[in-house]
Amino acid sequence: MNPLKIEFLGTGTSQGVPIIGCDCETCQxxxxxxxxLRSSVLIKSGNSSVIIDCGPDFRQQMLRSKCQRLNAVVLTHEHMDHIAGLDDVRPFNFKTKLDMPVYCTKRVENRLKEQFSYAFSDEKYxxxxxxxIINIYSNENFKIGDQRWTPILAQHGTWPVTGFRIQDFVYLTDISGISHLESEKILGSKVLVINAxxxxxxxxxxxLDEAISYAKSTxxxxxxxxxxxxxxGLHEEVSDSLPEGFHLAYDGLKITIQ
Ligand SMILES: [Zn+2]
Ligand SMILES: [Zn+2]
Ligand SMILES: [Zn+2]
Known part of the structure; x- marks a missing residue:
C-alpha cells in the first residue's frame, strides 16, 4: 500500500478563526x-489526491497547498462550512475537461441540487x-484510485454525518455521537482526526473532553x-494541556501514514 500523505487544509469551525469583528484573545x-480556515483535509497517495469537504475557503486552501490536481471531493455532510466552496472546482473542470467526482450520501446530494441548482439544470450557463455525483452508503466501501474508503456513520446533533477510514487513517468531523458498531470500523487504525x-x-x-474521552476509547x-x-482557546495553551498522543491540528499541518 502507498503511504498516505495528509495535509490539514483547514481546522476551524463554521465561522473560521479569527471570527469577523471578534476581539477575543484567540481571534487577536x-x-x-x-x-x-474552515475544516478540510487533503489526502494524497500514489496518483490520487482527494479532499474531504469543500467549505467556503476551498479556493484559498487549494492555492495555499499548491494543489495542481484533484481526483475527487468526498463530503461528510451538507452544512455550508463543508460544501460552500464547490463552485470553485471549476478550474479543475476546465483543466481536465471532466466533471469533478463528488462522493456523498443521497441526503447530501439533494442539498447540493438545491444549493447549486444552476450546476444541475438542463440548461447550464x-x-x-x-x-x-457518486452516492455512498454507510455499509459499502468504495475506491478512489488506489485508496480504499470505508464510510463511518455518526450523529451530528439530530443530523447524520459520515466519517471515513482510508487505510489506517480515520477522519471524523462534526460528530456528537457514534454507535458502538460503527466505532468498530476504527479499531486498529494508526491516526484518528476528531472534532473538538x-x-x-x-x-x-x-x-474537548468528549473528543478526548471518545478517542481514548478507540x-x-x-x-x-x-x-x-x-x-x-489559544493553540499553544490547548496543546500543552492535551494527554500523550493527542495533538491540536492546525492549518498547513502535514502528516504521513505508512
Ligand atoms: Zn462544520
Ligand atoms: Zn474570538
Ligand atoms: Zn456541521
Missing amino acids: SKNLKDNR PGSPGFE LRKSKHVSHFS KVPEVYLTHASHQL
Whole structure:
C-alpha cells in the first residue's frame, strides 16, 4: 500500500478563526496556528489526491497547498462550512475537461441540487461547475484510485454525518455521537482526526473532553483534534494541556501514514 500523505487544509469551525469583528484573545492572537480556515483535509497517495469537504475557503486552501490536481471531493455532510466552496472546482473542470467526482450520501446530494441548482439544470450557463455525483452508503466501501474508503456513520446533533477510514487513517468531523458498531470500523487504525469544538458542551459537536474521552476509547495511538472554535482557546495553551498522543491540528499541518 502507498503511504498516505495528509495535509490539514483547514481546522476551524463554521465561522473560521479569527471570527469577523471578534476581539477575543484567540481571534487577536499573532500565532499563525490560531488562524483556522474552515475544516478540510487533503489526502494524497500514489496518483490520487482527494479532499474531504469543500467549505467556503476551498479556493484559498487549494492555492495555499499548491494543489495542481484533484481526483475527487468526498463530503461528510451538507452544512455550508463543508460544501460552500464547490463552485470553485471549476478550474479543475476546465483543466481536465471532466466533471469533478463528488462522493456523498443521497441526503447530501439533494442539498447540493438545491444549493447549486444552476450546476444541475438542463440548461447550464457556460462556465458552470461540473459535478459527477457518486452516492455512498454507510455499509459499502468504495475506491478512489488506489485508496480504499470505508464510510463511518455518526450523529451530528439530530443530523447524520459520515466519517471515513482510508487505510489506517480515520477522519471524523462534526460528530456528537457514534454507535458502538460503527466505532468498530476504527479499531486498529494508526491516526484518528476528531472534532473538538470548545471546552463547554455543545448540542451537535463533541467538546474537548468528549473528543478526548471518545478517542481514548478507540485506542488509536495518534489523535489530531480539528473543527476548533475560538472558544477552544489559544493553540499553544490547548496543546500543552492535551494527554500523550493527542495533538491540536492546525492549518498547513502535514502528516504521513505508512
Ligand atoms: Zn462544520
Ligand atoms: Zn474570538
Ligand atoms: Zn456541521
